[in-house]
Amino acid sequence: MIAHVYVHAPFCARRCVYCDFAVTVNRTPAGATWLAAVSREFGTLRAWGDAPLAPELDTLYVGGGTPSLLDPRLVGRLPAALGRGNRNAGPKRDGPETLEWTAEANPESFTEAVAREWAAAGVNRISFGVQSFDRATTEWMGRLHSPSDAEAAVARARTAGVDNLSLDLIFGLPDTVSRSWETDLHRALDLSPPHVSLYGLTVEKGTQLFRDVTSGRTPRPSHARYQEEYLLAAELLADAGYEHYEVSNFALPGFASRHNRAYWSGASYLGLGNGAHSFHDGRRWWNEREWEEYAALVAQNGHGRAGQERTSPKRSRLESVWLGLRTAQGLEVAGRSVDRVVRRWEARGLATRDDTAVRLTPLGWLLLDDLAVELDLALQPVAHPPPVDAPADRANLST
Ligand code: SF4
Structure with missing residues (x-):
């Protein structure tokens, strides 16, 4: 529901x-x-x-x-x-x-x-x-x-x-x-x-x-x-x-x-109106972006949908890592390659870790997108992620 x-x-x-x-x-x-x-x-x-x-x-x-x-x-x-x-x-x-x-x-x-x-x-x-x-x-x-x-x-x-x-x-x-x-x-x-x-x-x-x-x-x-x-x-x-x-x-x-x-x-949500996105039951859909086109489509067909997709397991995993790292609650992760990554982050002041979760610091949040990709790679059974050594760059902080 x-x-x-x-x-x-x-x-x-x-x-x-x-x-x-x-x-x-x-x-x-x-x-x-x-x-x-x-x-x-x-x-x-x-x-x-x-x-x-x-x-x-x-x-x-x-x-x-x-x-x-x-x-x-x-x-x-x-x-x-x-x-x-x-x-x-x-x-x-x-x-x-x-x-x-x-x-x-x-x-x-x-x-x-x-x-x-x-x-x-x-x-x-x-x-x-x-x-x-x-x-x-x-x-x-x-x-x-x-x-x-x-x-x-x-x-x-x-x-x-x-x-x-x-x-x-x-x-x-x-x-x-x-x-x-x-x-x-x-x-x-x-x-x-x-x-x-x-x-x-x-x-x-x-x-x-x-x-x-x-x-x-x-x-x-x-x-x-x-x-x-x-x-x-x-x-x-x-x-x-x-x-x-x-x-x-x-x-x-x-x-x-x-x-x-x-x-x-990762809860289900419904978006209504032009440009709105929805997510439910592993499926996303989105509406026509422009108001005039959306309104014309609704008048003609009763809906404004422009596209939809089912989220792949790979994409779902990356999204959960990215979403988890966005919040102060952090992300529960374990594994040797994850430990290596998180130790590097801690040494650079990008994250903290306790028994329950890895949490990014404000400095880490500036690198959110890169760090999410790095951690996601570490969670893959055979992948070995390159370290993120670039200077802190901007993440898109807009919601
Ligand atoms: S930034 Fe906000 S107020 Fe300005 S045009 Fe966009 S939606 Fe409107």
Whole structure:
């Protein structure tokens, strides 16, 4: 049974310079069309038997894009669209029996009406795309909010009764963007968010940033700055009492994201909307990436599926190694060739090991992708992995 659902809301008022997500620029999105499309997609999957949802969902995540651009009443209708009652409605309850219902918001569109409607509907976790508290930096990114918008949005959420808040921050910017990362981290901490997510900037093809970097208008972000800022964040947030529970996520005790943990633990999940991915019973499938194509496909065929595959045992093993190493819980592994690899990592400060698991340090997380491949090779009966001797390079820390 599937207990975790992601719904993609693809609309943004403007595209940020670095963004290659499945979004469409539209300040006044056709929200009713969106809700009808994802509802119809779900109905088709249910008829196919591809979406055996648990009677009670554990997590529901509305991401984007910018869900706060939508008519806020539409987000509240999602449980009904999934054929589920809304056990978050009514008197507020805490604890694991409550649905963790997250919605993403950008500060400038998180109005009092959005805060009120979402809270009344049962949204109990809000993830804000803050990225920076420096106005020149958010302008460079192409974002529409000011630092005071971010602070006001956090206050609005709390006034509406939603305290489980996460702030997204971006690090590793090009050297020509001179904001102080340390100041940004302190500004975030001043707001006491229970959760912080870090995004390491990457230059993706097709983005404005890619064009600027390849034409020489903007210098390529440096590896040194990326590493320095990541390690500084890990240190400052740990000192402030946050658990670095996953490569790019930090939480005060009790506030780790249950939805993201489900992804990292290999649980089944259902993704609805354009560009969404799903995983269940060893099979993955994904939807058309562009909103217009997805919407046309759903209108025509009742679903937006673009492809599917069954995960091979080899790929499953590499994925479990990679997912295990992402988290502070680490990975339970044993064997002589594994011991050799892990001893090398420990000597370089990349990992620690105790009786139960191997865990990467923040320095190791910077090399996550390479280390996962190295450990996976060590787990193969006959393979002998080459050591990872290259200097610490960037891993893709975006989620
Ligand atoms: S707000 Fe987020 S999803 Fe929208 S364009 Fe910017 S980075 Fe992309």
